Amino acid sequence: MEKRVEERKTLVKRGLWKPEEDMILRSYIETHGEGNWADISRKSGLKRGGKSCRLRWKNYLRPNIKRGSMSPEEHDLIIRMHKLLGNRWSLIAGRLPGRTDNEVKNYWNTHLNKKCHSSKQNAPGSIGTIPFIDKPVMSTEVRRSHGEGEGGEEDNTWMEETNCFGYDVRIGSPVSHYPDTLVFDPCFAFTDFFPLL
DNA sequence: AAAATAGTCAACCGCACCAAA
């Protein structure tokens, strides 16, 4: 059993994708369509696993992928959405056209998470809060506490993660700092997560 | 110029969920 897993691991190519591999994957999907990744992996001639193909397509090759640095409005929206939803990267990315969950997650971990901790140190008493979103309403922790985990010890890490940004109560209403761009609307978030409950 | 360190991001892994058999 373990031997078979080991064999599969050595047969499947890993690591960074080469331009030729991208070309093969792209043209295969253009002719046969998306989905059935195991099939794509087998029939395209790529020595990649289905998961790897799916990830590459979703995060890099898919049309309309936006690359490059985040705009100020995207930055702003990520912060707000994270405050509301926690680490629900796919939901957050869903509100950022052309951005992937992986990209949003990376952006948060590299740019915002750090800022969060440093701002907390700089202004420990200045943390603004809105009571009902102190805890991201659909954070991983919340989902786990609804039966997805053992529900063991008290975990307050979410407080540290989400209280870091001052949240101006005055802009708690769905008003964007950036007119005619991405308008943050909590209703979107709610319609996104309620079906999951 | 070279080595050490820090930052970034693409990709992998494990787990959970769902539908079909």
Next chain:
DNA sequence: ATTTGGTGCGGTTGACTATTT
């Protein structure tokens, strides 16, 4: 009711690049 295969998600790793010493 159980098993199996496909898919999606979030956490983590590691390769690569930039910066500092």
